[in-house]
Every structure is written in C-alpha cells, then in structure tokens.
Amino acid sequence: MTEIIDGNDVAQDIRNGLLDGIETLTDAGTTPCLATVLMNDDPASETYVSMKHKDCEEVGIATRDIELDPETPAEELFDTIDELNADPEVHGILVQMPLPDHVDEREVLRSIDPAKDVDGFHPENVGRLVAGNARYKPCTPHGVQKLLAAADVETEGAEAVVVGRSNIVGKPMANLLIQKDEGGNATTTVCHSRTEDLAEKTRAADIVIAAAGVPEMITGEMLSEGTVVIDVGINRVETDEGSELVGDVDYDSAKEKASAITPVPGGVGPMTRAMLLWNTVKSASDVAEIDVDLP
Numbered sequence: 001m002t003e004i005i006d007g008n009d010v011a012q013d014i015r016n017g018l019l020d021g022i023e024t025l026t027d028a029g030t031t032p033c034l035a036t037v038l039m040n041d042d043p044a045s046e047t048y049v050s051m052k053h054k055d056c057e058e059v060g061i062a063t064r065d066i067e068l069d070p071e072t073p074a075e076e077l078f079d080t081i082d083e084l085n086a087d088p089e090v091h092g093i094l095v096q097m098p099l100p101d102h103v104d105e106r107e108v109l110r111s112i113d114p115a116k117d118v119d120g121f122h123p124e125n126v127g128r129l130v131a132g133n134a135r136y137k138p139c140t141p142h143g144v145q146k147l148l149a150a151a152d153v154e155t156e157g158a159e160a161v162v163v164g165r166s167n168i169v170g171k172p173m174a175n176l177l178i179q180k181d182e183g184g185n186a187t188t189t190v191c192h193s194r195t196e197d198l199a200e201k202t203r204a205a206d207i208v209i210a211a212a213g214v215p216e217m218i219t220g221e222m223l224s225e226g227t228v229v230i231d232v233g234i235n236r237v238e239t240d241e242g243s244e245l246v247g248d249v250d251y252d253s254a255k256e257k258a259s260a261i262t263p264v265p266g267g268v269g270p271m272t273r274a275m276l277l278w279n280t281v282k283s284a285s286d287v288a289e290i291d292v293d294l295p
C-alpha cells in the first residue's frame with residue numbers, strides 16, 4: 001500500500017507547533033513580522049504571496065505587503081529592501097521570485113540583510129548551509145526534510161537522488177541530505193539535464209526528489225519498487241478540461257512503484273510556505289534573544 005504524504009496536514013502541524021513560540025515572543029513585545037515584496041504580475045506568484053500572508057495571519061505573524069510594478073526601476077526595489085533592512089519591526093524579508101529581466105537577481109539577494117533573509121538565499125546563508133552551520137534552511141528543501149520525517153523515512157544511509165540543480169531547491173536539498181544531522185547522512189546523487197542515464201540513477205535510489213521543473217518527467221518505470229518519491233515540481237499545464245497543476249512526477253505510474261509519494265498540489269508547496277513561517281519565528285526569536293521551541 002502506497003503512503004500518500006499529505007503536505008497540507010504536515011504544514012498544519014508545523015503551523016500549530018509555532019503557535020506557542022509566537023505567543024511567547026509577542027507577549028515579550030516582539031511580534032514576528034514577515035515582509036514580502038512582489039515585483040511581477042505572474043498570477044501564480046500573486047497566489048503564493050497571498051497564501052503566505054494568509055498563513056501568517058492564521059498563526060499571528062504580522063506582515064508587510066509590498067507590491068511593485070514590474071516596470072519599476074531596480075533602484076526603487078533596492079531602496080525598498082534598504083528600508084525593510086533598517087526596520088526593527090521586520091524580522092523576515094522575502095522577495096518573490098522570479099524578478100523582471102531588468103533586475104539582477106543576485107544583486108537583490110545580496111542586498112537583503114542576511115539576518116532577515118528568511119528564504120536562505122543570501123550568499124552568506126548559502127555558505128553557512130554548505131558549511132553545516134545553517135542559519136536559515138531554504139524553505140522548500142527544509143519542508144522536504146520535514147515531510148520525510150513525518151513519513152518516518154530514514155535518510156541515514158539511504159541512496160537519495162535529487163533531480164534538478166537549482167539554487168532554490170536542488171543544490172540546497174543535496175546539501176541538507178549530506179549533512180551529519182537528522183534528515184541527512186544520505187548518500188546523495190544530483191542529476192540534471194546533462195545526466196546521461198537518468199533512469200539508471202533513479203532506479204538505484206531509495207529516495208527520489210524531483211525538482212527539475214519538467215512536467216511528469218519521472219515515470220513509474222524509472223523507479224524501483226518501494227522508492228520514496230517527493231515531487232517538488234509545480235507545473236501548470238493545459239488539458240482538454242482546462243488548465244491543471246502537475247508535478248515533475250507522473251503520479252499515477254509512480255504511485256504503483258512508490259512506498260510513499262507526495263501529491264501535487266498538496267505535497268511540497270504547503271511545506272514551502274510553512275517553513276517560511278518557521279524561519280520568520282526563528283529570526284524574531286534571535287532578535288528578541290528568547291529561545292522558543294520550533295517544531
């Protein structure tokens with residue numbers, strides 16, 4: 001029987017687990033606060049940002065909601081980030097990706113105060129993660145670790161295959177899987193568009209994490225019986241019945257082989273949002289110098 005790992009349930013548990021900490025911090029005068037900056041008119045990005053605000057509201061995290069027209073000169077975005085960096089009431093800053101072509105993404109990530117970089121994308125935070133001393137684990141890979149733990153999947157000694165090498169998911173995911181920590185200690189292979197025989201690698205895996213951004217590319221015949229399959233892909237595709245969300249995994253055929261699998265939607269996506277709240281509470285707790293339990 002294949003276990004369907006329900007990301008909405010696990011994300012709800014994470015949000016519930018943050019409540020006491022948020023209350024403690026708020027009572028002590030430090031209400032955790034997340035600022036989002038949206039500078040594109042992609043409807044999916046608008047949905048993700050509004051869901052993040054709704055999640056914050058549910059648990060008592062304050063928010064700032066900044067929307068900039070995609071044509072806005074880059075300088076204005078940097079001024080906005082500078083203001084948020086300097087604002088003592090803001091603990092987390094998230095600039096929603098992607099950014100318009102005229103804005104240099106790397107420069108934007110570098111301009112965010114690393115202590116408020118709740119995405120974990122600033123080079124200082126990337127370096128700390130790689131060195132095994134993470135301040136903020138990037139939300140999607142951290143969420144995948146929590147999903148694996150919730151499904152009692154042992155990573156230690158497992159053969160893990162990450163398909164995709166993005167800075168947001170593939171690379172940090174692989175780094176977390178090789179750390180000498182809980183949720184790590186996996187023998188990890190990173191595959192990508194130049195990997196010669198992808199199916200050979202995925203068939204040898206105990207855990208496959210699909211994050212290539214290619215709709216339904218991982219099929220059941222690329223998996224061995226009993227593999228744990230985590231689908232990070234969120235692709236909107238057109239069908240005869242209209243548009244629908246599909247992952248990077250061909251769910252129906254993969255489910256036949258997997259011992260556990262995440263659906264799309266309702267798998268990794270809600271965890272990305274939950275771990276953003278987690279990082280925001282961590283940031284507020286660091287600022288207030290009050291230790292709170294994080295789930």
Ligand SMILES: Nc1nc2c(c(=O)[nH]1)N[C@@H](CN(C=O)c1ccc(C(=O)N[C@@H](CCC(=O)O)C(=O)O)cc1)CN2
Binds near residue numbers: 097245269272
């Ligand atoms: N600054 C960032 N930008 C982006 C990130 C990120 O981590 N930081 N990741 C992705 C998108 N993303 C976060 O913003 C994200 C994607 C999907 C979901 C989600 O909840 N998905 C739902 C379905 C939602 C829907 O109905 O469309 C699900 O999978 O169930 C949350 C966040 C790129 N940009």
